[in-house]
Amino acid sequence: MIKFLKKLYSIKFIMVLVFFCITLAVSIIGTRTLIQVYVTRVEEQRVSELSAYATRLSNQLNITNYISSPNRSISNQIDVAAELNGGRIIVTNNALQVVYDTYGRAVGKTIVLNDVVSALNGSNASSFDWKLNYGYYAYGVPASDGQSVKGAIYFIFSIEDEAETLANYNRYSQIISSLLCLISILLGYIVSTWLLKPLKGIRNSMNKVSTGDLDAQLAEEGVWEFRNISSSTNEMLKKVRATELSQQEFVSDVSHELKTPMASMKVLADSLLMQDIDDVEIYKEFLKDIDEQIDRENEIIQDLLTLVRIDKKAEKLKVKQSDMNHLMEVVLNRVRPLAEKQGIEIVYESYRDITAEVDENKLIMAITNFVENGVKYNKEMGRVTVTLNADASYAYINVEDTGIGIPEESLNHIFDRFYRVDKARSRETGGTGLGLAIAFEVIKMHNGEVRVLSRENVGTTFVIKIPLNFRNTDHVEIRSEEPAADASATPSASAGTTSETAAAEPEIKEENEEVSVTESEPASASADAETAAETEEVSLASAGESTETPVAPRAEDGFVELPMADKQEKTEDDEDDIK
Amino acid sequence: MMKTILSKIRKPVSLILVMALFVMALSACAGSGSTDRRSFLIVVDRTGGKLVSVKYTITSSDTSSKVNELMKALQNYSGETYSSPIMAGSLVSWEYEDSVVSVYFNSEYNEMTVVDEAMARAAVVKTLCQLQDVKSVYFYVDDAELTIKGSLVGAMDDSSFIDDINMNEGNTTLKLYFPNSDKTELTMIEREVAYNPTFTDEQLIIEELLKGPQKGEGNISDAYPGGTRLLSVVTRDKVCYVNLSGDFLQYLEDVPAELTVYSLVNTLTGLSAISSVVIMVDGNNLDMYNNFNCNILLTFNYDYVEVNE
Numbered sequence: 001m002i003k004f005l006k007k008l009y010s011i012k013f014i015m016v017l018v019f020f021c022i023t024l025a026v027s028i029i030g031t032r033t034l035i036q037v038y039v040t041r042v043e044e045q046r047v048s049e050l051s052a053y054a055t056r057l058s059n060q061l062n063i064t065n066y067i068s069s070p071n072r073s074i075s076n077q078i079d080v081a082a083e084l085n086g087g088r089i090i091v092t093n094n095a096l097q098v099v100y101d102t103y104g105r106a107v108g109k110t111i112v113l114n115d116v117v118s119a120l121n122g123s124n125a126s127s128f129d130w131k132l133n134y135g136y137y138a139y140g141v142p143a144s145d146g147q148s149v150k151g152a153i154y155f156i157f158s159i160e161d162e163a164e165t166l167a168n169y170n171r172y173s174q175i176i177s178s179l180l181c182l183i184s185i186l187l188g189y190i191v192s193t194w195l196l197k198p199l200k201g202i203r204n205s206m207n208k209v210s211t212g213d214l215d216a217q218l219a220e221e222g223v224w225e226f227r228n229i230s231s232s233t234n235e236m237l238k239k240v241r242a243t244e245l246s247q248q249e250f251v252s253d254v255s256h257e258l259k260t261p262m263a264s265m266k267v268l269a270d271s272l273l274m275q276d277i278d279d280v281e282i283y284k285e286f287l288k289d290i291d292e293q294i295d296r297e298n299e300i301i302q303d304l305l306t307l308v309r310i311d312k313k314a315e316k317l318k319v320k321q322s323d324m325n326h327l328m329e330v331v332l333n334r335v336r337p338l339a340e341k342q343g344i345e346i347v348y349e350s351y352r353d354i355t356a357e358v359d360e361n362k363l364i365m366a367i368t369n370f371v372e373n374g375v376k377y378n379k380e381m382g383r384v385t386v387t388l389n390a391d392a393s394y395a396y397i398n399v400e401d402t403g404i405g406i407p408e409e410s411l412n413h414i415f416d417r418f419y420r421v422d423k424a425r426s427r428e429t430g431g432t433g434l435g436l437a438i439a440f441e442v443i444k445m446h447n448g449e450v451r452v453l454s455r456e457n458v459g460t461t462f463v464i465k466i467p468l469n470f471r472n473t474d475h476v477e478i479r480s481e482e483p484a485a486d487a488s489a490t491p492s493a494s495a496g497t498t499s500e501t502a503a504a505e506p507e508i509k510e511e512n513e514e515v516s517v518t519e520s521e522p523a524s525a526s527a528d529a530e531t532a533a534e535t536e537e538v539s540l541a542s543a544g545e546s547t548e549t550p551v552a553p554r555a556e557d558g559f560v561e562l563p564m565a566d567k568q569e570k571t572e573d574d575e576d577d578i579k
Numbered sequence: 580m581m582k583t584i585l586s587k588i589r590k591p592v593s594l595i596l597v598m599a600l601f602v603m604a605l606s607a608c609a610g611s612g613s614t615d616r617r618s619f620l621i622v623v624d625r626t627g628g629k630l631v632s633v634k635y636t637i638t639s640s641d642t643s644s645k646v647n648e649l650m651k652a653l654q655n656y657s658g659e660t661y662s663s664p665i666m667a668g669s670l671v672s673w674e675y676e677d678s679v680v681s682v683y684f685n686s687e688y689n690e691m692t693v694v695d696e697a698m699a700r701a702a703v704v705k706t707l708c709q710l711q712d713v714k715s716v717y718f719y720v721d722d723a724e725l726t727i728k729g730s731l732v733g734a735m736d737d738s739s740f741i742d743d744i745n746m747n748e749g750n751t752t753l754k755l756y757f758p759n760s761d762k763t764e765l766t767m768i769e770r771e772v773a774y775n776p777t778f779t780d781e782q783l784i785i786e787e788l789l790k791g792p793q794k795g796e797g798n799i800s801d802a803y804p805g806g807t808r809l810l811s812v813v814t815r816d817k818v819c820y821v822n823l824s825g826d827f828l829q830y831l832e833d834v835p836a837e838l839t840v841y842s843l844v845n846t847l848t849g850l851s852a853i854s855s856v857v858i859m860v861d862g863n864n865l866d867m868y869n870n871f872n873c874n875i876l877l878t879f880n881y882d883y884v885e886v887n888e
Contacts, residue, residue, distance in 0.1 A: 083813055087777055095727050096697040098741075103779055105748055111741040112701040114629040120694050121628075136777040158777040 012192040019188030020181055027177035035169055039130065042162045046137055047126050050155060053081065054124075054141040057089075057153055061143045067093050067151040070100055078102060087136070087157030091143070094120055094151050111154065115140035119152035128159065135163030198222030202230060214241050253418040257300050257432065261293040268293070303434040307417065310362075310441045317359040317445055319470045324354040324395055328388055330364055335371045344375050344382050351389040357470035358446060366442035367397060369435040370462045374401030377460070390468065397464040405456040414452065415440040447471055618709045620652055621702040621742075622661040630702055630742050631661050642712040646675040649706055650682075664702035666691055678714040679734075680707050688720045693727075700725075700732075701740040708737040748774035753784055756845040756884070757792060757799035758838045764885040765842055766799050781812045781819055781853070784846055802842040804829040810861070817854040818876065819847050825861045828868075836869035841883045848879040 057078070061067060066074050070091075082089045082102040091100040096116060098106045118125035119140035128137040139155040198221050208216040214237065218230040268290050272283065332348055339346050374384040378401050387398040406414060406421055413419045418433040443450050448466040619632040635652060639645045650673050656663040669687040673680060682703060691699065704716045715734035718725035725732045738749070750773050756765040772787055786809060791801035806826035813820050821843065830836065844856045855876035858865045866874040 083811075086811075088779075093728065095693040097727065105774070106741060109739055109741055110697050110701060112630055112698050113741060113743075117628050117694060117698070134775060156776050160777075 011196060012189065015192040016185055016188035019184040019191075023180050023184035024177070027173070027180050031170075031173040031177060034173065035166065038166065038169060039128075042159065043126075043128050043137070046157070046159065047139065050085070050139055050157070051124065051141075053085075054139065054153060054155065057081070058141055058143045061091065061153070062145045062150065067091065067099055067143060075100055082155075085155075085157055087155060090154040090156070092116060092120075092152045092154065094149055096120065096152075099151065113138070113140070113154070116152045116154050119154070120149055122149055130159070130163050130166060132163050132167045133160065135159040135166075195223055198226040198230070202226070202233070206233075209237065214244060250417055254304060257418060258297065261297040261300075265290050265293045300432045300434075303432045303438065306365075307434055307438050307441070310438060310445070317362065317470075319357050319359050321355050322358050322360050322363075324356055324358075324388055324390075324397075325350050327358075327360060327364060328367070328386065328397070331367045331371055332386065334364075334368055335375060338372065339375045339384065342375060342378070343380060344378050344384060346371070346375075347383060347385045349385065349387045351387070354388065354390045354395050354468070356390075356395045356466060356468045358466060359442075362442045363446065363466070366439035367399070367464070369439035370397075370399040370464065373436060373462075374399050374403060374460070377401070378403040393468055395466045395468055397466070398461060399464070400459060400461040402459045405458050405460055406452070406454040407456055408454075411452055411454060415450075618649070619706070620649070620656055621664070621706045622653070622656055622658065623664045623698055623702060624661055630664075630698060630705070633658070633661065642710060643675045645710055646673065646680055646707060646713065649710070650703075653703065653706055664699040666699065675713070678712055679717065680713055680715075681717045681719060683719045683722070686721050696727075700735070701742060704735045705737055705740060705742065748776065750774070751783075753787055754846065754849050755784070755788055756842045757788075757796075758802050758834055758842065759885055760798050760800055762800055762834050762838060765838060765845060765883045766885050768796055768799060770796070779812065779814075780850055781814060781821075781847060782809065784850070785809045785812055785821065785843070788843060788846060800834070801831070802834055802839045803827065804831055814853055817852065819853045819856045820859060821847070821856060822859040822862060827860050830869045836871035838883060840868055840871060840873050840877065841880050844877040845879050845884065854878065 060074065060077075064071065064074055078089050078091070078100065079102050089100075089102050090098055090106055090111065092098050092111055096110045096112060098109050098111055101107050115125040115127055115138050119142045122142050122144065124139070124141050126137060126139040129135055136156055136158050139157075141153050141155075142149045143151045143153055198219070201221075202218050205216045205218045216237065218233050218237075220227045220230040220234070268286050272286050277283065328348065328350065332346055336346060371384060371386060378384065382402040384402075385398070385400045387396075387400070389396045389398075410419075410421045414421070415436050417437045419437075420433050440450055443464055443466065446466050447470070448464060450465075451463040452460065453463065454460040618635050618637050620635045621630050622633055623629075624631050633656070635649075637645055637648055639648045650670075653663060654665050654670055666687060669684045669690075671683040671685050673682045688696075700718060703718075707713050707716050715736050717734060718732060750771050752769050752771050754767055755770055756767050758764070759766045770787060770793070772783065775783060778786070789803050789807055789809060791803065792799045804826055806824075806829070808824040808826065810822040810824055811820075812822065831839065840858065843858065847853050847856050855878045857876060858868070858873055864874065866872070
């Protein structure tokens with residue numbers, strides 16, 4: 001029963017009901033108005049028809065003094081008049097006694113009807129009875145000589161025909177109303193069915209999707225609302241397909257990346273097994289190579305784990321007020337050994353004291369990635385300039401290098417997973433191709449933005465913009481101080497880093513380990529050589545630009561600017577600015 | 580509109596009322612006059628224009644005290660929009676004897692206007708005549724019988740006053756002639772019908788004839804072709820001119836023409852005011868009905884009337 005009622009709560013049923021109710025209301029009101037108009041018209045017409053004759057008869061009765069002394073000839077005239085009008089005329093004296101009745105039945109009786117009493121009081125009065133087969137109307141007029149009322153004339157005429165017409169009106173309007181109601185139900189059903197028809201198609205397509213056919217497409221047809229929802233759904237499906245595709249690509253990329261070190265190991269191991277070698281040095285050399293490949297494999301897996309963990313919605317940021325300068329110090333201290341090894345100079349410029357609500361560990365990891373990137377893809381004797389600045393609502397971190405730059409066509413992809421500008425070279429510089437992807441995810445989680453400005457053979461600038469006050473979006477948990485408590489509980493602990501020895505900053509230490517595994521593989525000598533070859537003049541150009549304000553776009557220099565954050569986010573940020 | 584609705588409602592309501600009264604009459608069968616228990620006081624609308632019924636329950640048992648009770652109630656009645664019909668200070672006494680109530684007034688009674696007096700009288704008489712045992716009412720003013728416009732009023736009862744739009748004409752018994760079930764002769768039946776204020780006696784009779792036999796009137800058959808309507812009926816100098824619709828000429832096969840014609844003629848000439856009948860169809864004189872010559876003044880014909888033992 002309840003199920004049935006629930007089924008009734010549908011657009012179709014509601015529409016049918018609404019159609020029906022409107023039609024019913026309109027037809028009832030219409031019928032009533034029509035009948036009222038008819039009744040009023042008949043009554044007015046009857047009274048106006050009669051009033052002239054009534055007045056004349058009243059005068060005649062006065063002149064002939066009929067009421068006190070009735071005479072036959074007037075009685076006959078009254079009879080004829082009554083007969084022609086199809087009714088009955090009664091004459092009373094002023095004591096309400098019936099003097100003459102064309103039907104004879106009431107003579108001598110006293111008539112105390114309202115219409116007669118009003119007539120004796122000097123005014124005309126009429127009343128109608130619309131009974132079917134019995135309808136009549138009564139009309140009382142005074143018989144007066146102008147000074148005193150001598151008596152009353154009372155007319156009772158049949159309105160049988162009119163009553164029958166009225167009954168017919170009623171009957172026909174009932175029939176027509178019920179027909180109209182039926183039609184309206186039908187119409188409501190047809191219209192709602194027609195309007196809702198596309199819904200079935202949408203449902204079928206959705207069913208197809210839920211059974212796994214992601215290629216299903218909704219036909220954009222029907223009323224505007226449905227076309228709208230179809231196109232939105234199609235858009236959604238497109239996104240789902242894209243995600244699916246990128247996931248497949250990611251899996252295939254991962255497999256490929258994991259396979260490469262394995263293949264190398266296989267070749268090294270095979271060649272050791274195949275050949276009969278006595279020299280231990282050769283074994284050592286081969287095993288060293290295998291060891292390197294194992295390290296690499298390990299590194300890729302670590303990075304993947306980090307990335308997956310960041311991707312997980314469940315992952316929460318541990319946000320707290322942090323001294324950004326201190327944070328940058330940590331980053332730079334971490335990168336410096338690598339930079340020194342490659343002969344890269346790191347310049348740090350801080351414009352003011354800045355505190356921001358950030359997840360220290362994650363942000364350190366991210367910025368480290370950017371800085372390491374600048375160091376790795378630099379030229380010999382190059383320079384990396386890191387600038388920290390802030391306005392009312394954002395902290396800006398510029399990481400500018402004097403490196404090889406990024407080709408324009410690659411700019412769109414540098415944050416993609418496993419993407420490498422130059423596959424051959426990056427293998428030599430090490431890295432997994434995941435560093436920037438991870439860093440970008442972290443910034444995004446902070447509701448920040450990353451812009452890349454780059455020119456080939458001149459250098460690359462990353463502009464990182466992070467809100468000073470963290471906005472609480474879905475995956476956030478703001479924590480006040482004690483970071484130590486959660487350190488062991490974070491998923492990052494499962495990454496296998498067990499070397500948490502420094503007690504002062506356990507979390508940072510932990511991330512430290514991770515990130516250093518990620519990006520701090522010593523670059524091979526040949527990479528250095530190549531970088532050195534490409535440097536030369538570029539250092540000059542970048543030196544001039546290093547003092548510029550961090551946010552300024554540099555399109556005029558030929559840099560390509562790439563805002564990485566969503567437009568939506570940006571406008572929200574702007575609103576925050578105004579506040 | 581209201582009136583049509585009311586008229587629709589009236590029928591079932593009156594039916595229910597009648598049934599309710601019947602049930603009450605059955606249940607309260609203790610002694611005569613118990614049906615008087617629920618009565619009405621007839622009082623006057625303050626504007627003086629009409630009489631109004633007000634519910635009243637009688638507590639007394641014998642007629643004399645019932646009259647007392649009703650008179651006192653009438654005298655003392657006072658309502659928001661209605662008032663007692665009896666002028667204050669005019670009523671002296673009343674007595675009930677042998678189904679007659681005599682009501683005595685002093686000279687103050689004459690101070691009422693003629694209309695108010697008529698209304699007051701109607702109210703008192705109609706209130707008293709609700710009692711089954713009260714047959715008539717007499718009014719006395721200063722110990723003399725009431726006269727209006729120089730003539731004695733005399734005995735009054737419910738039918739002396741018309742206070743209902745239906746003219747209080749009540750029922751009448753009509754003598755109607757219909758063919759018997761063998762369609763060989765005419766049988767007279769009596770039918771009680773209510774007067775219609777807009778119908779003359781002739782009209783009433785002919786409409787009843789055209790309705791044909793009713794339930795419980797066995798041994799008679801219909802004399803008139805279906806759909807026949809009365810267009811008009813007029814009596815002049817004892818001649819009744821009956822104008823029927825053309826449907827009258829759709830002869831009934833199994834009823835002899837003369838039976839149809841004399842059903843109408845014998846019934847109408849039963850009225851004292853009518854001695855002969857002229858039948859017209861659609862306004863034209865009817866010469867032949869089927870093969871029966873009726874182009875004459877038709878009078879009552881005993882030849883076709885069934886003789887009862």
